[in-house]
Amino acid sequence: MFELSHITKRYGSIDAVASVDLVTARGKTTVLIGPSGCGKSTLLRVMLGLITPEVGRVQFDGDTVSADSAMMLRRKMGYVIQDGGLFPHLTARGNATLLPRYLGWDVDRASKRLEELAELTQFPADGLDRYPAELSGGQRQRVGLIRSLMLDPDVLLMDEPLGALDPMIRSKLQEDLRAIFQRLGKTVVMVTHDLGECAYFADTIVLMRGGSIVQEGSFKDLVDSPTEDFVTEFVNAQRGVLTAMGEA
Amino acid sequence: MRLQITLVLLAFSALGSRSLAEDPTTIRVGSKSFSESVILAEMASHVARDAGLGAIHVPGLGGTRVLWEALLAGHVDVYAEYTGTMSEEIFAGEGVYGESALRAKLGELGLGMTGSLGFNNTYAIGMKEEVAERLEIRTISDLRDHPDLTVRFSNEFMHRSDGWIALAARYQLPHEDVRGLEHALAYEAIDNGAIQVTDLYATDAKILKLGLRKLTDDLAHFPKYDAVFVYRSVLAQSSPSFLSRLRSLVGTIDEAGMTAMNARVELEGVSESLASAGFLQATLGIQSVVRERNVFDDVVRYTVEHLEMVGVSLLAALLFAIPLGILSAHSDRLAQPILGCVGIIQTIPAIALLVLLIRPVSYFWDELGFPQAVVALFLYSLLPIVRNTYAGLQEVTPALRESAMALGLGPMTRLWRIELPLASRTILAGVKTAAVINVGFATLGGFIGAGGYGEPIFAGIRLNDYTVILQGALPAAALALLVQGLFEIVERLVVPRGLRLKPVS
Numbered sequence: 001m002f003e004l005s006h007i008t009k010r011y012g013s014i015d016a017v018a019s020v021d022l023v024t025a026r027g028k029t030t031v032l033i034g035p036s037g038c039g040k041s042t043l044l045r046v047m048l049g050l051i052t053p054e055v056g057r058v059q060f061d062g063d064t065v066s067a068d069s070a071m072m073l074r075r076k077m078g079y080v081i082q083d084g085g086l087f088p089h090l091t092a093r094g095n096a097t098l099l100p101r102y103l104g105w106d107v108d109r110a111s112k113r114l115e116e117l118a119e120l121t122q123f124p125a126d127g128l129d130r131y132p133a134e135l136s137g138g139q140r141q142r143v144g145l146i147r148s149l150m151l152d153p154d155v156l157l158m159d160e161p162l163g164a165l166d167p168m169i170r171s172k173l174q175e176d177l178r179a180i181f182q183r184l185g186k187t188v189v190m191v192t193h194d195l196g197e198c199a200y201f202a203d204t205i206v207l208m209r210g211g212s213i214v215q216e217g218s219f220k221d222l223v224d225s226p227t228e229d230f231v232t233e234f235v236n237a238q239r240g241v242l243t244a245m246g247e248a
Numbered sequence: 249m250r251l252q253i254t255l256v257l258l259a260f261s262a263l264g265s266r267s268l269a270e271d272p273t274t275i276r277v278g279s280k281s282f283s284e285s286v287i288l289a290e291m292a293s294h295v296a297r298d299a300g301l302g303a304i305h306v307p308g309l310g311g312t313r314v315l316w317e318a319l320l321a322g323h324v325d326v327y328a329e330y331t332g333t334m335s336e337e338i339f340a341g342e343g344v345y346g347e348s349a350l351r352a353k354l355g356e357l358g359l360g361m362t363g364s365l366g367f368n369n370t371y372a373i374g375m376k377e378e379v380a381e382r383l384e385i386r387t388i389s390d391l392r393d394h395p396d397l398t399v400r401f402s403n404e405f406m407h408r409s410d411g412w413i414a415l416a417a418r419y420q421l422p423h424e425d426v427r428g429l430e431h432a433l434a435y436e437a438i439d440n441g442a443i444q445v446t447d448l449y450a451t452d453a454k455i456l457k458l459g460l461r462k463l464t465d466d467l468a469h470f471p472k473y474d475a476v477f478v479y480r481s482v483l484a485q486s487s488p489s490f491l492s493r494l495r496s497l498v499g500t501i502d503e504a505g506m507t508a509m510n511a512r513v514e515l516e517g518v519s520e521s522l523a524s525a526g527f528l529q530a531t532l533g534i535q536s537v538v539r540e541r542n543v544f545d546d547v548v549r550y551t552v553e554h555l556e557m558v559g560v561s562l563l564a565a566l567l568f569a570i571p572l573g574i575l576s577a578h579s580d581r582l583a584q585p586i587l588g589c590v591g592i593i594q595t596i597p598a599i600a601l602l603v604l605l606i607r608p609v610s611y612f613w614d615e616l617g618f619p620q621a622v623v624a625l626f627l628y629s630l631l632p633i634v635r636n637t638y639a640g641l642q643e644v645t646p647a648l649r650e651s652a653m654a655l656g657l658g659p660m661t662r663l664w665r666i667e668l669p670l671a672s673r674t675i676l677a678g679v680k681t682a683a684v685i686n687v688g689f690a691t692l693g694g695f696i697g698a699g700g701y702g703e704p705i706f707a708g709i710r711l712n713d714y715t716v717i718l719q720g721a722l723p724a725a726a727l728a729l730l731v732q733g734l735f736e737i738v739e740r741l742v743v744p745r746g747l748r749l750k751p752v753s
Contacts, residue, residue, distance in 0.1 A: 132746065
């Protein structure tokens, strides 16, 4: 789906992403994980063409993502960020139908699609005409997801999609999200810093540190055959608390 | 031919219905902002009507420079001037002294002048009678022995070539606490003892009213200030009957006669129009129709003019300032120059800006007063709107900006559907600031005859009449409040409801 070759992005003298090569599989969920500042969000935004790398090339389904092509290609990608990234001056409906209406869909077609997705994401129908400030965090996140799915994109790009939610709601939404991914068979690229969430969603985990990929593989690969000490440290650091409590 | 002329006239009136400067059947009379000038202008207007012509009096056009520019530009056909003012101020340093030299100089400029109307309104130095008596001051030379006096002169006197500098040099005056002050305010100050010395006109009604002593000009410093009418020479062809009547006024007004008319206006509250009409009837037997003013009608007219000024300038400012704000927000390279320029405009003093604009604006808009006021208001409105548009767009969070881009919306759609609505509250606050400031600032238009609430305010200061000042000041304050309230309603209409909600969590 995405083919990234030799991607380097600098901020001042610091390489946020340094010569990264990555291929994501169609119909699978790829999760980018790593400590903060490792370059995972930057890499996701490079895929969307929101950031132009100094070196390297991004290909999406055979098309090169560039300043000129990005706007058209983004319409085949859904992007979801923390707290939904909703526009506060538009209702849930206004947010979701903004792009379809801009592309010339009539009201009926947009409404029909919106209702389908509200059902899919279990978003209450009476919430559609509320403003983001009138919705709960979980509801905003669902609207963000609906908005990204309106044009039935080939791929979903998600940056800490559940980061702003409290644990109970987060866990419910994780289940719902995975069910939706499985049902739609979408290609998903997700960024998170939470190893549990990562293990829950990922077909492939991409562990990053300091702008480079440390290891790529399944959760089992990371636990059983780490390529370097950092992988084990990272896995243990996140498992540590619960494991320690379980052993006590 | 007649049809063509009519069509051309119609086209002109469609372009600018306020412009009458080139209409040969209407005489435009100017005046400075003091009663004598206004009385003489009313007199010229009566004379024009007596000759069967129309007359428009553009009253209180600030200082000499404003009126002179207006005469040269053809916005005004005639006004009353003093020979001394022309020699010492208008033609300062050119050595134009005496009637024939003045006529020759005016002729070069396409202007003419009548002979002296009969009085010499020279400058004089005045003090309160009791104070002068106590300090034993009778002549200007006596001032030398009292260096501690507080001295305030009209701004004009401070800067004219026969004014303070020359006077101090001639009499070796040692005073240090000397500054400029609006003439009407100087009278107020000398009356309540805040200052002791100021400049006067020889025919000044205030001399009687406030009990002032004119100090003798013992070294004969002040030149003659014979009152004359100066006019555009084209009147000799276009309106000869008016000019011949105007010339019949020569030698008819002596110093006592002029002082009496000034006193009727300033002490008895008679209108300038009525005071001059009374004189014309008594002296030349000219009957004039004087329309007494109706306060309500006046306030309605001031309001309409004021709203026109504020409305036109604000609308123009919106059309320019919002795009400039958008440009600044989208280009770091343009932001500093744009914000810098509109900021610098704001630092130009208002009156200076109005006077500076007279000539350049005349090239595009053949009228004096309204256009300059509108342009000045427009320029002052730019800063709050540009700055708030810039700030409002900068406040849009990177996350929302990215969300809009990530959706695949085009740049114009992002601007119209996302960024401007999100910035709307801040932008509107800037427009509101500009509107409220404009309402107050537009009163300064009275200085260049733009009409509006400034007209009674400036007239009231000139007449030292608070009720006239209030005819402008009260409605101006009310209008400012009204505008403020109006914007609360506009905010409900313009700012999306989603931005006015408080978040649940």
